[in-house]
Each structure stands twice: as structure tokens, then as C-alpha cells.
Amino acid sequence: MNWREKVLDFDNIGNRGDELTGLVFDVQKFATHDGGGIRTLVFFKGCPLHCLWCSNPESLAVKPDIIFVPNNCIGCGVCRDVCPKNCIRQTAVDGNGLDFDRKNCTLCGRCAKLCYAGAINIIGRYLTIGELVRIVERDRKFYEESKGGVTFSGGEPTAQPEFLTAALQELRQRGIHTAIETSSLLPWESFAPILQHVDLVLCDLKHMDETEHRRLTGVSNQLILDNLRRIAGLSIQLRIRMPLIPGVNDDQENLRRTADFVAGLAIVQNIDLLPYHRLGEGKWRQLGREYGLSGLPPQTEGEVQAVVQYFSERGIAARVGG
Template identity: 45%
Template sequence: MTTGTIFDIKRFAVHDGPGVRTTVFFKGCPLHCLWCHNPEGIAAGLDLLVRSSRCARCYSCIPACPRKAISKGPKRGPVVVDRAKCDLCGKCAEACMYEALVMAGRKVTVADVVAEVERDRIFYEQSGGGVTLSGGEPLAQPSFCRELLTELKARGFHTALDTSGLASWETLASCAEKSDLILYDLKLIDDRKHRETTGVSNAPILANLKKLAGRKKAVAVRIPLMAGVNDGPSDVRAAIEFLKPFPSVKTVGLLRYHKGGQEKYRNLGQAPCFKIYDPPSDERVGEIRQAFADAGFHVRIGG
């Protein structure tokens, strides 16, 4: 059976599609958005999170490490991990009772995920909810994503695919076919700014969105809003002009940027590769909401 790598399964999610949902977070993403607040989802493989503030200085992780990569911090402080020696075996995380050392990512089968989401079937049925695949980027693991969606559909779950849209058309189309709803991220129409802030061109993303929207598939576009990046009048106008021709795009979700996630970069041992932005003001969000509503979209704040 195909296995995939995920970094979280969140139960009782209410912003990732209709009703009460379980959201499965896939590892690996081809974009590097400067505002990303889930950096543990970017690398395709496992990561070791070192949460120094939780370290109780019991030092049981030191003998657990077969590569002698862990040492006491200065003045018997929180442990320090030499990442050059670490091979991500996960033994320290097993030894740490305080969750100061945690592996981000685990290999799972389709059956593993299905067993977890089945626990909340009654909540999906009562609320009109279901299961959302998110990440990272679910389409970066095409076989696993497709097989999981197929199994979920076969069991009667409502399925949603939360995607950046950066994948081959074949991958997107085959996964979209098994999804009841596509949550499609749209960051910027301006390609220069898109490259500067995400590291990639938006050309394939926009081309895929056009094709997808032409298929009468339910698509809800989601726009993360950062002040000074994509909340200006010309950016909003460009997004509306791009989306207006597609009758299957009825809903636009405005996701206000928040400053969470900074500590995660430190926990991953990465020099911050993100930038700290400001969220747009309430007033500006209201204006953007109104602009999309005037263009005929159903607008949601927060997803």
C-alpha cells in the first residue's frame, strides 16, 4: 500500500470547508511563501523540532541519541542538538516526556489515516462536514493523495482538497475528480511579486485554476492577505478580474495574515526565512470584502 508523510491530523476543524472536519496536513511544499506559518510542512521529509522553552533539563534524551548529537546547554541549560550529526532517527523524541523534542512528520498508510478520520464520522454526518487534505501541499504526494481521496469517497465522506495549485495538470485533475470541493489558494496575480514572495512563478497556478474552474468543479478561492503585499486596490482588482469569468468560483475566503509561526522556524533550527508582515486593517479587509461582494462573490472571512 502507498504510504505518505504527514505532519498533523487536526480534528474538529471548522475553517477548511463546510461543517466539522478533520484536516490532514501533508509534508512537502514547492512554494516558499515568506509569510508561511507552517514551516514544518515545507520539507518533504521528517524534521526534528527542538522546543527549548519546554525542556525540563532531565537530559534523558542525551543517552538516547545513537549519534551523540545532543549535549547540555550552557550552565545546565536546555539541550542543544547538533543538526549536522542528526539523522532524524526520532529516538530522542521517544525519550523526551516533555515534548521538548518532537518529530514533525510521520509515515502513514491510507488505512492509518482512514482509521483516524472514521472516529469522527458522526460529527461529519451531523454537521455536513468531512475530511480536508491540506499541507504543505497534498499534490506534492500525488499517489498518496489520490488513493486517500479515493478511499474516503468510497466510504461516503465529503472530501475537500486545499491546494496551492502548483502541480501538473494531470495530478490536479485526477485528485480534483475525487474531491467534492477544491480550496484553491490565490496569492497574487502579479507574477513579479509572486516570484519575490513565494519563490515561484504563478503562471502554472493560474493556468491550472482556469482549467479547473472550467470543469464545473466547486472551487472556493482563498486569499491570504498581507498589508503592502496583496491588499492594494490594483491587486484586489486584478484578482476580481481574473476570477469573474468562472461561474464555478462562487466563494472567496479572505485569510487575514497572522504573525504566528515565528517560533517554529527557531524550533526547526532555521534562520528565519520568513518576513514579518502586518495584517491589513479591519477597515481595509472590509473594503476588500465589499469589492468581492460587489463583483458577485460570496465572501467569507477566515476561509
């Protein structure tokens, strides 16, 4: 049974009694980014930020989502006929035309299960710790040979603190290296107990100006910056990352303030630059939502290298990718 079939299994869409579960929307194996070596990336659903450039919009809600891929749809109408809530309206007979009443959809998964064209997916599946461990243990020998491990990403992994902590503890007991890719937007009293069990923290600096940060992500950056200062004072490994969004946060003033902040941190003197891409744009449409940066072209290679050079001149080791 492959991953997609498992996601669509009715038993796995719903939560399961009292057993501790985490809601994840993807598991990527053999990744060579986000933490070093060969890694399994586990993507949690739910995020307190709403970045305009988010390339994983299916991660935002803390509940499963329904996603429609118009190009796969052949217009057979099966989904419309099986929906018990009459949520699906066909607007064209040749495919590419379905309206979902997402408010009344109960995410029963019936339409997705019966769409043999693969045009409808339910995004999100509840995993127990045991199921998660079975998935990641399959690649143990690759982690060991490459100094890799498991990275919890999202969405925001700390938005499911109980499951995340249990997963981190279990993997540490098993000798598997762990990383979290986090916004760091949570009270220190909640963050510190999680950090005890993590080997590496990856955190973005999205914008140094608080007002701009609110406009771009929906939240203030003050708690994030405070937490990063505290993490940098611990023995835990921290990598700062910066999504480079053209015309949004790559101006000289923001680069200067970002460099000042990184240079002021204890120990950490590096930054990973993540150039803007538009790979997530189509997913916003498939979820029935609007993409906030539609039409924005990525930076040129030369523009990205100019940012690398700027940080290097400030004494901060910069690299492209993370």
C-alpha cells in the same frame, strides 16, 4: 494512546516496506473550517512553495523534521547523552540552550522519546490508508450530521499523489465528503486524475504578479492560474482563497487584478479572505530557521473589512475565513 505518543513511536517514524504510506505531520479533528461542516484535517508533509508567511513551516520538507521547544527544556541533558550521532550540544545548563546538528541527525527519534519535558518532537509520521481510514471513520456521525468530511491540507497534498488519490478513492467509496487545500502547482496531466475523486478544491491566490509571486513563494503563478481556469470549467466545487498579507499583496493594484481574475472564471464568483497572523513565527525558530516576515503586524479589522467591501463592490462574494 494519544496522537503525540503515536507520532513518537519508533515503528511509525520510519517508512514501512512496500505498503503505500503517506507522510503527514498533523491530524486535526472537529475542525469547522476548510470545507464546511465538522471536518478532520489531514496535513501532508512536503510543499513545492515556500511562502514567506507560511504558518506551517514544519510542513515544507518532504521528510520528517526535528523540532525543539526551548521553553519546555529543563536542561537535563538526557537527549545529548542518548544521541547516537552526537548531534546535540548543550549551550546552557538551565534549558533554552541546545544546538542541533540537523545535517547529521538521522531522525532516529531517540531524543524525542526520552525527553519527558516534551521539548523535542519528531514531526511527520507515515500512515497507511488503513490507518488513515480508521482515524477519520471515528467521526463519521459528526460528518453526516454537519455535512462535513475530510480535508487534505499541508504542506501540499498533491505532492504525494499516489497516497492522496488512494485516500480520496477510499473515502468516496465510503460516502465521506472530501476536500483538498492545494496550491494547484502541478501539471494538469497529473492534477486531473486526482480531481476526479475530490468533492471540493480550496486554492489560494497569493499574488497576481508573476515576479512578485516568485519572490514571495519561490515559484511562478502561471501554472496555478491556468489550472484554476480549468478547474472552474469542471463540475467540481472550487473556492478561491486569498491570504491577506499586509503591505505584501493587499495593495489596490493586486486586489484589482485578483478581482479581475476571479470575475473571469466560469461559475466561481467568490473569495475567502485569510487575514495574516503570526501564529507560525515561533515554529520557524523551533525548526532552526529564519522567519521571513518577522515583526510584521496583522491588518486591523477595519483594513480587512475594506478589502471585503472592495470585492463586494466588484460583484464577488467575499467572506473572512475559509
